[in-house]
Amino acid sequence: GEDVEQSLFLSVRxxxxxxxxxxxxxxxxxxxxxxxxxxxxxxxxxxxxxxxxDMKQDQxxxxxxxxxxxxxxxxxxxxxxxxxxxxxxxxxxxxxSQGNLIFGKGTKLSVKP
Amino acid sequence: DADVxxxxxxxxxxxxxxxxxxxSQTKGHDRMYWYRQDPxxxxxxxxxxxxxxxxxxxxxSDGYSVSRxxxxxxxxxxESAIPNQTALYFCATSDLGLGSPTDxxxxxxxxxxxxx
Numbered sequence: 003g004e005d006v007e008q009s010l011f012l013s014v015r016x017x018x019x020x021x022x023x024x025x026x027x028x029x030x031x032x033x034x035x036x037x038x039x040x041x042x043x044x045x046x047x048x049x050x051x052x053x054x055x056d057m058k059q060d061q062x063x064x065x066x067x068x069x070x071x072x073x074x075x076x077x078x079x080x081x082x083x084x085x086x087x088x089x090x091x092x093x094x095x096x097x098x099s100q101g102n103l104i105f106g107k108g109t110k111l112s113v114k115p
Numbered sequence: 116d117a118d119v120x121x122x123x124x125x126x127x128x129x130x131x132x133x134x135x136x137x138x139s140q141t142k143g144h145d146r147m148y149w150y151r152q153d154p155x156x157x158x159x160x161x162x163x164x165x166x167x168x169x170x171x172x173x174x175x176s177d178g179y180s181v182s183r184x185x186x187x188x189x190x191x192x193x194e195s196a197i198p199n200q201t202a203l204y205f206c207a208t209s210d211l212g213l214g215s216p217t218d219x220x221x222x223x224x225x226x227x228x229x230x231x
Contacts, residue, residue, distance in 0.1 A: 033219075043224060044205055044225045106157055
């Protein structure tokens with residue numbers, strides 16, 4: 003079945019870059035997403051990338067997609083303490099019969115001052 | 116005001132009780148979803164609805180039921196709560212309209228349910 007895998011924890015120092023990695027299995031995925039969940043809050047869409055793109059940049063965020071290896075990464079430049087959260091990778095197929103996203107288990111990013 | 120709201124935000128109940136979690140949205144989206152989140156397990160889909168007359172089971176629907184009362188309202192019920200249903204529950208909406216570039220899901224703030 004479809005699966006999305008992420009490492010569970012990442013710890014970085016403030017000001018460094020963070021790279022959160024994700025692998026997925028469904029080659030028919032149309033869109034890949036990164037969601038952020040701050041403590042005690044719901045999920046917030048950070049960014050998404052269409053499967054025919056290799057890279058997308060949005061301010062401090064850079065998403066890289068290697069479709070051949072089914073590998074997605076999220077790079078946060080100049081990581082701040084406010085970036086501490088759980089980051090979920092998700093894949094989805096637009097118009098798919100289920101119409102839902104498949105989520106990874108989430109990577110908890112800890113930013114140390 | 117939030118686009119997707121959930122009530123209650125926190126609930127503690129006892130085994131065997133019936134519980135209803137409610138979700139409302141002002142985004143005008145057709146699709147609505149219920150997920151549960153457990154530590155180390157990520158998000159798992161319970162039920163989803165493409166419109167008022169279309170309700171589908173997700174990955175873990177046993178022990179749950181839903182009702183789509185209107186386009187804007189989707190409620191989740193636990194007919195007889197059990198302790199392993201203790202979790203954080205999220206409602207989400209999405210819109211697969213012609214003008215929408217993605218089927219992005221927008222989440223509510225979550226309901227923390229504890230079953231004793």
